[in-house]
Structure formats: C-alpha cells, structure tokens
Amino acid sequence: MRKTAYFExxxxxxxxxxxxxxxxxxxxxxxxxxxxxxxxxxxxELPVNPPSAKRRRMVVFVGHDNYRIDRRxxxxxxxxGIEIPFKGELRWLPQGKQGRLVIVYDPMKGRxxxxxxxxxxxxTSSRSTLKAGVDLGREILAAVAVEDGHALLYRGGxxxxxxxxxxxxxxxxxxxxxxxxxxxxxxxxxxxxxxxxYDKMRRRREQTFTNLAAHLAKMLKALNVNIVFIGYxxxxxxxxxxKGNTNVWGYKELMARMAVTLENHGxxxxxxxxxxxxxxxx
Numbered sequence: 420m421r422k423t424a425y426f427e428x429x430x431x432x433x434x435x436x437x438x439x440x441x442x443x444x445x446x447x448x449x450x451x452x453x454x455x456x457x458x459x460x461x462x463x464e465l466p467v468n469p470p471s472a473k474r475r476r477m478v479v480f481v482g483h484d485n486y487r488i489d490r491r492x493x494x495x496x497x498x499x500g501i502e503i504p505f506k507g508e509l510r511w512l513p514q515g516k517q518g519r520l521v522i523v524y525d526p527m528k529g530r531x532x533x534x535x536x537x538x539x540x541x542x543t544s545s546r547s548t549l550k551a552g553v554d555l556g557r558e559i560l561a562a563v564a565v566e567d568g569h570a571l572l573y574r575g576g577x578x579x580x581x582x583x584x585x586x587x588x589x590x591x592x593x594x595x596x597x598x599x600x601x602x603x604x605x606x607x608x609x610x611x612x613x614x615x616x617y618d619k620m621r622r623r624r625e626q627t628f629t630n631l632a633a634h635l636a637k638m639l640k641a642l643n644v645n646i647v648f649i650g651y652x653x654x655x656x657x658x659x660x661x662k663g664n665t666n667v668w669g670y671k672e673l674m675a676r677m678a679v680t681l682e683n684h685g686x687x688x689x690x691x692x693x694x695x696x697x698x699x700x701x
Contacts, residue, residue, distance in 0.1 A: 432479070433498040439519060440480040444470075477524035486520050494520075494533060505533060527618040551639055553649045553677070554693075555670050561631060561677075565642055573631050578624060585620040589613060628673050632680035640684050647681055649674055650693045 429437050447470040454467045487495040494503045518536035525532060554562045560575030592613045596606060639647065651670055678688040 433485075435482045435485050436480060436498060439482040439485075443480050443519070443521075476526075479522040481520035481522065483518050483520075488517075488535070527615055548646075549642065549644045550646045550648065551642075551644045553635075553647060555649070555651060555673065560627075560673075561635070563635065563639075565639070565644060567642070569642055571635065571638060573635075578627060581620060581623050585616055589616050592616065625672075625676075628676045629680075631673075632677045635677065636680045636684040636686065639681070639686055644686060647677075647686055647688045648691045649677060649688060650691050 425437070428440075432440060451467065451469050458467050481496065481498075485497045487497070488509065489495060489502075490509075492505055492507075494505050495501075496503070515537035518538060521534045521536075523532050523534070524530075549566050551563055551565045554564075556562065557575055557579075559572055560578065561571075561573040563571040563573075592609055595601060596609050596613070601609070651674060674690060678690070681688040
C-alpha cells in the first residue's frame with residue numbers, strides 16, 4: 420500500500436478502516452467481474468453494470484472489530500473514541516454475527532445513516548414445500564398466488580400518482596430556471612429544490628417497495644411458503660422510469676427489494692421470464 424497517495428484518508432480512517440474501505444471497493448469490482456462471466460455463460464437477462472461513481476456521497480467504512488453497538492442505542496467507534504446516539508431498532512444483531520459498518524451522509528436530508536451487515540443462519544421449514552408466484556404489473560403492482568389458493572394484490576396507483584405530481588412540480592421548477600429574469604441566487608435555490616424533488620420522489624418509491632416486500636414476506640412466512648417465483652416482463656423489467664415507457668418505474672429495483680426481504684425471512688426467491696407462461700397458467 421502506498422501511504423503517500425492516500426496519506427490524508429489513511430490518517431483519518433486508521434489502518435483497519437482504510438483496509439475495510441479498500442476491501443469494499445474491491446468486492447464491488449470482483450462482483451462485477453463474476454457477473455460478467457455468468458452473463459456470458461448463462462445468458463442473464465438483467466443488465467450487468469460496473470460500479471458507478473456518478474452519485475458521489477460521503478461514506479465511511481468501519482471494520483467489524485472497530486465498533487460496538489450499545490443496547491442504549493449508542494454507537495461506539497473505537498478508532499476515534501467517540502459515542503454517537505442513534506434512532507431505530509436492532510433487528511439481527513442478537514442472533515447474528517456482526518459485520519462491516521457503513522456510515523452514509525444524505526445531503527438532501529442533512530442526516531447520517533449507519534448500516535450494519537449481519538450474518539444470520541438461514542432457517543427454513545422442511546415440513547412445507549408450498550410455492551408462490553408473483554406477477555408484476557402497472558395498476559396492480561404485484562399479484563401473488565399461493566399453491567393452496569391464497570392470493571394477495573398490491574396496488575400501484577400510488578406510484579403513478581407520485582410520479583405525475585412530482586413531474587408537474589419539477590416542470591414548474593425548470594420553467595423558473597429558464598426565466599431570464601431570475602438572478603444567480605434564485606437559480607441556485609431552484610437547483611437545490613429540483614434535486615430535493617427528485618430525491619423525494621425516489622425515496623417515496625423506495626418506501627413503497629420496502630413496505631410491499633415486508634408485508635409480502637410476513638404473509639408468505641405465515642402461510643409456510645418456502646419458494647417464490649417472481650415473473651418479470653422481458654425487455655421492460657429494467658427500463659428506466661418515464662412516462663414514455665410501459666410504466667413510470669423500473670421493475671428491477673422492486674424485484675431486488677422483494678428478493679432480499681424474502682430471503683431474509685428464509686424464503687428462496689427466483690426471477691423467472693414470463694415468456695409463454697400464460698399457456699400453462701392464467
């Protein structure tokens with residue numbers, strides 16, 4: 420390692436946390452490389468993109484042995500010798516192995532967020548072999564059918580309403596930005612407002628996906644479902660959100676959120692192309 424190239428960062432983070440940051444970057448590029456190999460061998464449908472540097476954020480990586488989480492909701496950072504109170508509940512730590520801590524700053528909210536990776540043993544029920552299928556759509560965001568006859572429907576109207584509402588607000592801001600009467604100070608304020616609107620729309624969409632996935636996992640676990648097949652429409656599953664597309668959100672983000680949440684509850688999730696499925700099941 421060349422300390423001269425990153426002397427300032429090395430001094431601020433310390434040797435252990437600096438190494439943790441290097442490992443995190445290396446893991447992302449290794450994952451990209453492995454996905455490229457899989458794409459060539461298995462012909463994956465979902466796109467494989469390299470780690471992006473477009474959205475630059477303030478991120479701090481902390482090694483698993485360099486921090487402690489107190490039950491009084493206090494985060495203790497060993498290298499810096501500081502204690503930080505936090506909000507939220509500890510979900511996995513009591514029964515899992517503590518991993519890397521990632522602290523991220525959100526400039527739109529002006530807040531810091533801490534995420535802890537925890538290794539938890541996967542527990543599945545061998546007494547049930549029930550399967551469920553998920554169909555993604557526009558008016559109905561997700562239609563779920565279980566082999567025993569249970570069905571769940573999640574409406575997508577709120578996402579469309581949000582999109583058209585924020586689209587109108589952003590268009591108004593853009594018109595004000597192009598007004599020749601606006602001075603430089605007003606333009607700076609309008610640019611920040613535009614960023615805030617885009618961020619607000621994104622966060623509301625993410626929250627809708629998170630709530631859907633959490634409720635779905637809870638219901639399927641109560642029904643003793645072990646395997647879920649998520650059907651995705653080939654060609655539009657990873658379209659960028661926009662009024663000119665099939666819908667105003669991309670399916671890729673929703674599918675990823677559902678898969679992670681289901682697996683966290685011990686339910687295996689698989690993405691399945693929808694080509695020809697209507698010939699076998701309505």
